Amino acid sequence: MTAPLTITVNGQPRTVAASPWRRLLDVLREDLGLTGTKEGCGEGECGACTVLLDGAPVCSCLVVAGQADGRAVTTVEGLADGPLLHAVQRELVARGGAQCGICTPGIAVCAAAVVDGGACRGGDARAQVRELLAGNICRCTGYQLIVDAIVAAAADVERGQP
Amino acid sequence: MTAYLRPTDDAHAIALRAAHADYLVLAGGTDLLVAAHHKPVPVGILDIAGRFAGISVDADAARIGAGTTWRAIATSAELAATWPILPAAAREVGALQIQTRGTIGGNLATSSPVGDGLPVLLALDATIHLASVRGARAVPYRAFCTGYRTTALGADELITAVTVPRPAPGTYLGWRKVGTRAAQSISKVMAACALELVDGRIAAARFGVGAVAARPIRAAAAEAAATGQPPTAATAAAVAAALRHDITPIDDVRSTAAYRLEVAGNLLARFVTNAGRAQG
Numbered sequence: 001m002t003a004p005l006t007i008t009v010n011g012q013p014r015t016v017a018a019s020p021w022r023r024l025l026d027v028l029r030e031d032l033g034l035t036g037t038k039e040g041c042g043e044g045e046c047g048a049c050t051v052l053l054d055g056a057p058v059c060s061c062l063v064v065a066g067q068a069d070g071r072a073v074t075t076v077e078g079l080a081d082g083p084l085l086h087a088v089q090r091e092l093v094a095r096g097g098a099q100c101g102i103c104t105p106g107i108a109v110c111a112a113a114v115v116d117g118g119a120c121r122g123g124d125a126r127a128q129v130r131e132l133l134a135g136n137i138c139r140c141t142g143y144q145l146i147v148d149a150i151v152a153a154a155a156d157v158e159r160g161q162p
Numbered sequence: 163m164t165a166y167l168r169p170t171d172d173a174h175a176i177a178l179r180a181a182h183a184d185y186l187v188l189a190g191g192t193d194l195l196v197a198a199h200h201k202p203v204p205v206g207i208l209d210i211a212g213r214f215a216g217i218s219v220d221a222d223a224a225r226i227g228a229g230t231t232w233r234a235i236a237t238s239a240e241l242a243a244t245w246p247i248l249p250a251a252a253r254e255v256g257a258l259q260i261q262t263r264g265t266i267g268g269n270l271a272t273s274s275p276v277g278d279g280l281p282v283l284l285a286l287d288a289t290i291h292l293a294s295v296r297g298a299r300a301v302p303y304r305a306f307c308t309g310y311r312t313t314a315l316g317a318d319e320l321i322t323a324v325t326v327p328r329p330a331p332g333t334y335l336g337w338r339k340v341g342t343r344a345a346q347s348i349s350k351v352m353a354a355c356a357l358e359l360v361d362g363r364i365a366a367a368r369f370g371v372g373a374v375a376a377r378p379i380r381a382a383a384a385e386a387a388a389t390g391q392p393p394t395a396a397t398a399a400a401v402a403a404a405l406r407h408d409i410t411p412i413d414d415v416r417s418t419a420a421y422r423l424e425v426a427g428n429l430l431a432r433f434v435t436n437a438g439r440a441q442g
Contacts (some may be wrong), residue, residue, distance in 0.1 A: 003163070020166035022204045023195075043196050045346050049261055056233075056262040062195045063263070063426025066166040066207055067188070110258065134345030 005069040009034070010078030013137060020066025027065050036076040036105045040137070043080035047136035050106035051075050057110045059135075076105035079112050084162045087156040088112045088149070097149035107136045111150045120154035165206035170436075175213050176320055179199050180295040182206055183317045189229055190213075190263035192256065193272050203352045204396035214267065214322045214355040217241065222328055223424055224248075228267025228321040230293075232279070236261060245326055247337035247354055251282045254398040255344040267321040273307040273377060280307070282337055284370025285354035286326040294319040334393075334437035338429050349373050350417035353429040357388065357437045363436070364388045364397070374409040374419075374426050384430055393438030402427030 003017045009032060016031050028051070028123045030086045034055040040048030051060045052074035064141055079086040091097070097105040110133060112118060120128045129150045130143075138146065167182070168177035179187065185206035188194060204300040215229035219240045226235065235241060236252035255261055255278045269279040270290060287304040292318060306314050315321065329335065335354040346376035352372035358365045367388035369381040387404035391397040
């Protein structure tokens, strides 16, 4: 038998009967049905599985369930406030910063944490995006529109626009 | 089922380590948990994430708790002011998602030849602090890593902290990582230096190099070639030539022995000439 773990996922406490060695990625997708989080490389290199653990962006393929017990996790499903998208999501849509969509949830989650933390503003905003999002790889297309969207979202957040 | 223990404080972590020497000690997990679902399930896990964390600086040294994340090191103004190569190296460990979880203690425990934080710790003459229920001890990092992914860490010990002494005035610090890209990719060659300049000469030299031997090493022959010499192009060339006696690079999937030998020499030579330029 496995002792139940309690993880607060997108604001809701969830109890999961999972091995503490089970990847958080698998707990989210298979046990909790939150398939917005994608598995890309499964080795912590591509960032597609990025979620927030106590507010910090992490690769959910490199976190095991035991490490998340008693902690708060935010997935892409938890970024929006009801029907109101997070600024990063809205700008990714508005500026075409997505193609096949596998990397997009990880980019949205990582960028949301970064811009909510006050980064990606000012004269070197684009360079900040390129450094802070360096762990999120897109294999479809270039990064220009993604960078455009995150810089715009950072400006939205700075203006207090949700 | 796998036992999972999360200590309530640092002393508790040390006690649990003594009681469960067969458990996997897990900090951030960014190395140990790669492809965890394909690995054998450990007998038990001792989760020390968040333990032994924090940075403090006094007149003599900086003390970095073993559980301090690379992100905390990368963003430390106190470290940047005196030991800028530590935050510089931290910013090149993986990417943000790795830096928020990965710890300096984890890098030390693994002591991979390509551990990105390790050449800098060698150049800064870091001391590693260990603790067990038997007591605490301190080991210079150059003696801590004993071979390919082997260390002096006892089965009942945990790494608690790293200390780096304050460099002497006029010390030039350098760091350079060479890989296919700055983020994520495993390094082909890494080098760090601390060159203490007194009256226009290199009074003391420490070079730490990575990915060019079975473990991160100090380059003793290169250091000898630099010591007592002015930071000129001639000294730089002598240092690069001497480095060939220190390192044993290999051909692998990421690079070739010939490339690593050439580039490692170039990195050290550039440190010397940059130090000359920095002293004006």
